[in-house]
Structures are given as structure tokens and as C-alpha cells.
Amino acid sequence: MHEPHPHPALAPLQQTGPRYRPEDEVDFVVVGSGATGGVVAKELATAGFKVVVLEQGPWRTEKQFPHDELKVFQESFFTNNWKDSPNTFRKTERDKAEVKPSIMYGRGVGGTSVHFSANYWRFKDVDFKEASLKGKLAGTGLADWPIT
Ligand SMILES: Cc1cc2nc3c(=O)[nH]c(=O)nc-3n(C[C@H](O)[C@H](O)[C@H](O)COP(=O)(O)OP(=O)(O)OC[C@H]3O[C@@H](n4cnc5c(N)ncnc54)[C@H](O)[C@@H]3O)c2cc1C
Numbered sequence: 001m002h003e004p005h006p007h008p009a010l011a012p013l014q015q016t017g018p019r020y021r022p023e024d025e026v027d028f029v030v031v032g033s034g035a036t037g038g039v040v041a042k043e044l045a046t047a048g049f050k051v052v053v054l055e056q057g058p059w060r061t062e063k064q065f066p067h068d069e070l071k072v073f074q075e076s077f078f079t080n081n082w083k084d085s086p087n088t089f090r091k092t093e094r095d096k097a098e099v100k101p102s103i104m105y106g107r108g109v110g111g112t113s114v115h116f117s118a119n120y121w122r123f124k125d126v127d128f129k130e131a132s133l134k135g136k137l138a139g140t141g142l143a144d145w146p147i148t
Contacts, residue, residue, distance in 0.1 A: 018050075026050040034111020057085065057107025060114070078115035079106035 020026060027049040030041040037053060045051045058064075071077045079085070085107045088097035108114050126133060128145040136142060 020050070020052055024050075026052050028052070029054060032111060033109050035113045036111075038110065038113070055107075055109050055111075057109065057111075059109040072115070076104070076106075078108070079104045081106070 028041070028044050028051045030037045030044075030051060030053045033041070033053050033055040041051050041053045066072060066077060068077075080101070080103070082099065082101055085105055086099045087102040087105050089100050089102075090097040104115075106112070106115055125148070128148050131142045131144045
């Protein structure tokens with residue numbers, strides 16, 4: 001259970017979000033609460049569906065976000081802690097996945113949007129149709145965007 005948030009307006013979901021029991025049926029389960037899962041879950045919930053989001057990392061409250069550029073950026077406060085946020089890698093499905101350091105990885109509610117740089121460069125026309133222009137990449141889901 002979460003302790004009461006000192007600034008209720010900043011943590012409304014923790015206090016008022018619906019809670020489901022394991023046996024309750026829901027319409028969607030979204031795995032991961034990053035920019036992708038978070039937005040999908042929000043859109044589905046706003047459209048009236050019952051949605052559960054599973055997130056493996058911690059739900060940080062405002063107090064747990066240091067406003068300290070050196071600590072966050074230079075000392076990787078949210079990332080690169082292999083014990084709290086382990087990454088495993090394997091080359092084929094037959095291999096056993098091993099924990100190995102990766103760069104700039106950190107778990108938590110909000111996913112990478114919690115600690116990313118938030119640079120959004122304007123896309124060029126070709127960026128929307130890379131699959132058509134450059135060909136499919138085996139083993140990936142590379143696809144053209146549905147918009148231009
Ligand atoms: C340091 C850094 C800086 C960046 N800067 C920029 C930038 O400036 N501009 C830009 O456009 N992009 C940037 N990016 C990339 C961008 O942040 C990511 O591409 C984007 O946030 C990914 O969003 P996502 O929702 O797909 O995945 P994520 O944000 O990775 O979210 C996935 C979530 O799923 C959770 N999860 C995974 N597996 C499970 C499981 N089995 N059970 C439960 N939970 C699970 C994870 O814990 C995580 O919270 C940056 C990335 C990093 C690491």
C-alpha cells in the first residue's frame with residue numbers, strides 16, 4: 001500500500017484509481033507504464049474500458065524526485081542500478097538470459113519518460129516510411145508510420 005501523498009493533486013491515481021482483485025475480469029492488461037503503455041492505458045480507460053497496468057518498477061512520489069541536475073544526469077540517479085533494474089540478454093531463444101549492464105536503463109511507473117531527455121526533433125518525410133524505403137529488418141517489427 002502507498003502512504004498518503006503530501007500533495008494529493010500530484011498523485012490522484014494512487015488515491016482514487018480503481019483497484020481490482022486477481023479474480024476480477026478486465027478488458028485490457030497493459031504491460032509497462034512507459035510512454036507507450038501509459039498512453040494506451042489512458043486512452044482505453046478514458047474510452048470506458050477496464051484497464052490494469054502492470055509495472056515492474058517503483059511508483060515514485062514527488063519527494064523521491066531530486067531536483068539536482070548533477071545527481072540525476074551525471075550520477076544517473078534513476079538509471080544504471082543493475083540490482084534494482086536488472087537487464088538480461090541472450091542471443092537466441094535457446095540461450096539462458098544473463099544479467100548484463102546496459103546503458104541508461106531504469107524501471108519505474110512512467111518508464112523511460114521519467115528520466116529521458118525530452119528532445120523532440122521535427123521528423124523529415126522519409127522518417128515516416130523507412131520500412132518501404134530501406135526494406136524490412138528481419139526479426140523486427142519495423143513498419144511505416146500510418147501517417148505522413
Ligand atoms: C537516457 C535516455 C534519454 C532519452 N532521450 C530521448 C529524447 O530526448 N528524445 C526521444 O525522443 N527519446 C529519448 N529517449 C528514448 C525514449 O525515452 C524511449 O524510446 C521511450 O520513452 C520508450 O517508451 P516505451 O513506453 O516504449 O518504453 P519504456 O519507457 O521503456 O517503458 C517500458 C516499461 O515497461 C516496464 N516493463 C517491461 N517489462 C515488464 C514486465 N514484464 N512487467 C512489468 N513491467 C514491465 C518497464 O519497467 C518500463 O517502465 C531516451 C531514452 C533514454 C534511456
